[in-house]
Amino acid sequence: MDTPVVGRFAPSPSGRMHLGNLFSALLAWLSARSAGGRMLLRIEDLDPDRCRREFALQLMDDLRWLGLDWDGTPVWQSERTALYADAFSRLEGRGLLYPCFCTRAQRLAASAPHRDNGEPVYDGRCSRLSPAEQEVLSALRRPAWRLRVPDREIAFTDLCRGPYQENLLRDCGDFILRRSDGVYAYQLAVVVDDALSGVTEVVRGSDLLSSTPRQRYLQELLGFPAPRYAHVPLLLSPGGRRLSKRDGDLDMGALRARFSPEELTGRLARLAGLQETNAPVSPRALAGRFSWEMVPRADIVVQPETFG
Ligand code: GLU
Numbered sequence: 037m038d039t040p041v042v043g044r045f046a047p048s049p050s051g052r053m054h055l056g057n058l059f060s061a062l063l064a065w066l067s068a069r070s071a072g073g074r075m076l077l078r079i080e081d082l083d084p085d086r087c088r089r090e091f092a093l094q095l096m097d098d099l100r101w102l103g104l105d106w107d108g109t110p111v112w113q114s115e116r117t118a119l120y121a122d123a124f125s126r127l128e129g130r131g132l133l134y135p136c137f138c139t140r141a142q143r144l145a146a147s148a149p150h151r152d153n154g155e156p157v158y159d160g161r162c163s164r165l166s167p168a169e170q171e172v173l174s175a176l177r178r179p180a181w182r183l184r185v186p187d188r189e190i191a192f193t194d195l196c197r198g199p200y201q202e203n204l205l206r207d208c209g210d211f212i213l214r215r216s217d218g219v220y221a222y223q224l225a226v227v228v229d230d231a232l233s234g235v236t237e238v239v240r241g242s243d244l245l246s247s248t249p250r251q252r253y254l255q256e257l258l259g260f261p262a263p264r265y266a267h268v269p270l271l272l273s274p275g276g277r278r279l280s281k282r283d284g285d286l287d288m289g290a291l292r293a294r295f296s297p298e299e300l301t302g303r304l305a306r307l308a309g310l311q312e313t314n315a316p317v318s319p320r321a322l323a324g325r326f327s328w329e330m331v332p333r334a335d336i337v338v339q340p341e342t343f344g
Contacts, residue, residue: 041073048080049091055286056271056279064239070326077106098288120220135179136162158209182210190249195266202249231260242267270335
């Protein structure tokens with residue numbers, strides 16, 4: 037028998053949700069619910085500088101308004117530091133981590149851009165420090181902690197994007213699991229949480245496609261099962277820029293003032309290839325006809341008049 041599907045939304049409460057976040061959330065919900073699966077909500081509020089509780093409460097209200105429900109009580113990452121600390125020490129105990137004293141400027145100087153996302157590929161310079169050098173630097177600043185990565189390909193097949201692979205050493209470099217201010221990195225937290233919540237399916241924006249090999253590697257090291265992945269198209273403005281919190285006219289405040297939940301879902305469903313017109317529809321009704329084959333792979337340019 038197939039394992040029951042467990043999907044999740046994992047928003048970061050760093051501002052009001054916008055159309056792009058809602059598009060990913062709708063597809064995550066449809067994928068899980070159309071398979072009769074469970075849907076979980078996790079608030080990714082690890083970064084105290086960027087995240088606010090009011091934004092989290094607001095995004096729950098926005099999801100409910102559209103008709104995207106979830107099972108059980110939401111998980112707040114800010115309350116789960118002990119779990120990340122535990123995974124971190126397991127890796128540290130195996131000698132897989134090392135302290136990195138590079139400043140931001142040094143990190144940028146020590147790197148080439150990542151093939152897909154432009155993030156810096158770290159050259160591993162702090163992995164070559166001697167214990168004496170580490171001691172000197174420790175007196176000057178608190179280090180971040182990096183995971184050593186292997187020189188091998190990590191491959192998987194994405195439900196939406198198809199085959200994807202990356203050599204972690206070449207394409208990403210040793211990556212940070214704990215920041216110098218002590219905050220655990222997204223890559224570690226997401227892997228621990230998905231595994232401990234029994235998530236079988238991760239649906240999220242394709243900006244995170246290139247994070248997945250890092251997450252697969254961490255799952256391997258920590259002995260966690262690998263979920264299935266679907267990285268959905270990003271929504272772009274006509275100029276080709278990714279929609280973001282800066283596009284205030286497409287944030288949920290503005291959208292809720294203009295549309296009913298069904299009208300907005302109808303427009304999103306058309307962008308997602310699930311219907312040919314903008315006809316109003318509920319997420320529940322769409323779940324009856326959802327299939328990944330209908331969803332486009334390439335990013336989608338949103339014409340402002342569709343949501344104006
Ligand atoms: N919290 C991340 C975001 O809002 C998503 C993380 C994930 O889905 O793995 O971009």
